[in-house]
Amino acid sequence: MASRKVIFVAFAIEDERQRDFLKGQSLHTDSPFDYIDMSVKEAYDTNWKAQVRTRIRRADGVIALVSTNSLTSSGQKWEIACAREEGKKVLGIWAYTNDRTNLPGVRTVPWTWDGIAAYIDSL
Numbered sequence: 001m002a003s004r005k006v007i008f009v010a011f012a013i014e015d016e017r018q019r020d021f022l023k024g025q026s027l028h029t030d031s032p033f034d035y036i037d038m039s040v041k042e043a044y045d046t047n048w049k050a051q052v053r054t055r056i057r058r059a060d061g062v063i064a065l066v067s068t069n070s071l072t073s074s075g076q077k078w079e080i081a082c083a084r085e086e087g088k089k090v091l092g093i094w095a096y097t098n099d100r101t102n103l104p105g106v107r108t109v110p111w112t113w114d115g116i117a118a119y120i121d122s123l
Helices: 013-026 048-058 068-072 074-085 113-121
Strands: 005-010 033-036 061-066 090-094
Touching: 005 013, 005 048, 005 074, 013 061, 013 068, 048 074, 061 068, 061 074, 061 113, 068 074, 074 090, 090 113
Parallel strands: 005 033, 005 061, 061 090
Antiparallel strands: none
16 A cells, blocks of 8 residues: 555535545545545635645645536635646546546546555655
8 A cells, every 4th residue: 555645635615525535535544645624614715725725735645526516616726726836746536426527637537445546656
């Protein structure tokens, strides 16, 4: 299994439950990654972008949960753009088995433990 890495997760707020599933997976004893939760419970304030950028800088890579909600999520789009500005690799994983949304510029793969581990190994 991969060495432990810190992963920032970018997701549309509508996909919060899928994010929770990924978090549960990260808590699995064999998980190859630690998880940074930047969930916003309240409206974005002026410090949000600065806080996110700091956390993305600390991360080894970014996983984007991709769904149709991603197409209209300004926060998730900004997080992905920020990750690129900071030179971080971004992997998209489809948040739902029946949703194969194409998020331009994001390589997206099915959500599998092996797929996540292979990405983390590449960091």
